Amino acid sequence: MSLIIYLIGFAFVIGGIAWALIIAKVSIVYVMIAVVILIGVAILTGVTRTRSRD
Numbered sequence: 001m002s003l004i005i006y007l008i009g010f011a012f013v014i015g016g017i018a019w020a021l022i023i024a025k026v027s028i029v030y031v032m033i034a035v036v037i038l039i040g041v042a043i044l045t046g047v048t049r050t051r052s053r054d
Contacts, residue, residue, distance in 0.1 A: 003050040010042035 014035055021031045 003046050006046040006050055007042060010038075010046065014038045014042065 017038065018031050018035050021034065022028075
């Protein structure tokens with residue numbers, strides 16, 4: 001459950017960054033590349049931070 005909350009928060013961050021890049025008139029290709037990279041970072045950090053320790 002905490003992983004989903006973490007990813008929802010990260011989705012807001014990614015959305016804000018994408019919006020700022022679009023407002024700054026950055027090419028949509030570069031915006032999509034940045035979004036894909038940030039989604040990967042969100043998944044990796046979300047899993048490592050919410051994973052239960054053995």
